[in-house]
Amino acid sequence: MIPNDRYQRHSLIDWFSQDDVRGARIGVVGAGAVGNEVLKCLALLGVGALDIFDLDRVEVHNLTRSVLFRESDIGRNKAECAAERVRELDPSIAVTAHVGDFFRVLDFDRLQDYAAIICCVDNFEARIRLNLICKLWRVNFINTGVDSRNAVVDTFPFALNPEAGCYECALPPSVYQRLSQRYSCGGLKRIAFVEKRIPTTVITASLAGSLAASRALRLGPGAPDQNAGRIFVDSITGSSTRTELPQRADCPVCSQLKAPVRIARVDRLQAALENLADAEVTLPEPLILSFKCKSCGRGDGHDTPLFWRASDHDSRLTDCAGCGAEGAVDIEIKDRIPAQTLALIGDRPLPLPFVATGSETGTRVFVLRWES
Amino acid sequence: MADVKFIVRTADQTRKAEVEMDRTSIGSDIIQAAVDNWALPADTDYALVNVTTGKSLVPMQLLDENFVKPGDVLEVQPVLVAGGW
Structure with a gap:
């Protein structure tokens, strides 16, 4: 039961609609420093429902930037811990913790229930995936990023404007070059790669979090700004810039997957692909199709593709399990394949939640029954 | 093709120069x-x-006239990737 006067101060603000805020369901991916600040703001504002996604556990160094975590929480899952604290802040909020990689635990049937999904992760790969999902499902997408000095909040109002620029429209090529350094064979994580970590403080996290919460709640019907945009704030000087992010003709997402998007749930992918002939299918993450050792010839997948998820493997796969030759195995990894090749999946389950195929006239998305 | 003269600065505005390109x-x-000229961190995307x-x-x-006019201020901003892990 909500005490009637909990939102009394909000009711005094002439432009603030508590009913609209109460009616919003927001997805928050990442419950680290920025995620904590986003959740704090949305909880105190009295949002209706929150879904929190995180796979990490609370560590002691998180405590300097995470308002929802305590020393006694060390070792607990961040999503579960944050959800518990949100309930303490406002017991009337319907909050759910989703433990695991959002890509594996997201309910694709409920995506369009979200007023917005706020991305508070710390890597490009997750942002790229979440951007693709939000673009295809027409869910408003808010991206956040911080360093020790600056905060950035990108708004992609896909629900309002399917032609809005997307996160990859604004991504410089150097990011892809940097990502490729992290991988070998175009998709296997390098076992010896040391990830650079960017230190941050709660100052930039709170700037990003509060701006992101504000942006997420201003994307309802009739929102004045229907184009993608970026707010960049320097926490030391207080200066900020607001920039429009237009759609880019050569964007890897927007150039391939055009509106309108038709989404269908399928039980058998092979049957769904029958009418697609030679269409190219976009995979939301790379798959290993085949491998062969240059030294001994041992291999697999050349007649019937393997369809292994590349993220389940690392660069050790290039060492031959047969003859022991290091780095001798050629691995075929793809994130776009012809429909006929994908149809070779037969009755086997594809380890992906969906695939998409685009043409000049629109995009078709096939959501698969899939268990992680 | 003609040159265009504009201002380039860093996001923290500690570096600023008028350039002609x-x-x-x-x-x-x-x-x-x-x-290169301002020795910005090379391990960051901009x-x-x-x-x-x-x-x-x-x-x-x-840098055609639709995007950059004489006297415009262009800012080089880091692409922020951290979420506060």
């Missing part, structure tokens, strides 16, 4: 020049925005 130059030329017009410039964008 050919209209056939592209956004990434400006970013690279800023990284985006370029025209703060006068409020538009971002994609790296392969030519």
Whole structure:
């Protein structure tokens, strides 16, 4: 039961609609420093429902930037811990913790229930995936990023404007070059790669979090700004810039997957692909199709593709399990394949939640029954 | 093609210069020049925005009159990837 006067101060603000805020369901991916600040703001504002996604556990160094975590929480899952604290802040909020990689635990049937999904992760790969999902499902997408000095909040109002620029429209090529350094064979994580970590403080996290919460709640019907945009704030000087992010003709997402998007749930992918002939299918993450050792010839997948998820493997796969030759195995990894090749999946389950195929006239998305 | 004269600065505004470049130059030329001349961290990705017009410039964008006018201020901003792990 909500005490009637909990939102009394909000009711005094002439432009603030508590009913609209109460009616919003927001997805928050990442419950680290920025995620904590986003959740704090949305909880105190009295949002209706929150879904929190995180796979990490609370560590002691998180405590300097995470308002929802305590020393006694060390070792607990961040999503579960944050959800518990949100309930303490406002017991009337319907909050759910989703433990695991959002890509594996997201309910694709409920995506369009979200007023917005706020991305508070710390890597490009997750942002790229979440951007693709939000673009295809027409869910408003808010991206956040911080360093020790600056905060950035990108708004992609896909629900309002399917032609809005997307996160990859604004991504410089150097990011892809940097990502490729992290991988070998175009998709296997390098076992010896040391990830650079960017230190941050709660100052930039709170700037990003509060701006992101504000942006997420201003994307309802009739929102004045229907184009993608970026707010960049320097926490030391207080200066900020607001920039429009237009759609880019050569964007890897927007150039391939055009509106309108038709989404269908399928039980058998092979049957769904029958009418697609030679269409190219976009995979939301790379798959290993085949491998062969240059030294001994041992291999697999050349007649019937393997369809292994590349993220389940690392660069050790290039060492031959047969003859022991290091780095001798050629691995075929793809994130776009012809429909006929994908149809070779037969009755086997594809380890992906969906695939998409685009043409000049629109995009078709096939959501698969899939268990992680 | 004619040159265009404009201002380039870093996001923290500690570095600022008036530069003149050919209209056939592209956004990434400006970013690279800023990284090299101002010794900006090379392990960071950068985006370029025209703060006068409020538009971002994609790296392969030519500096034509639709995107950069004489006297415009272009800002080199880091692409922020951390979420506060």
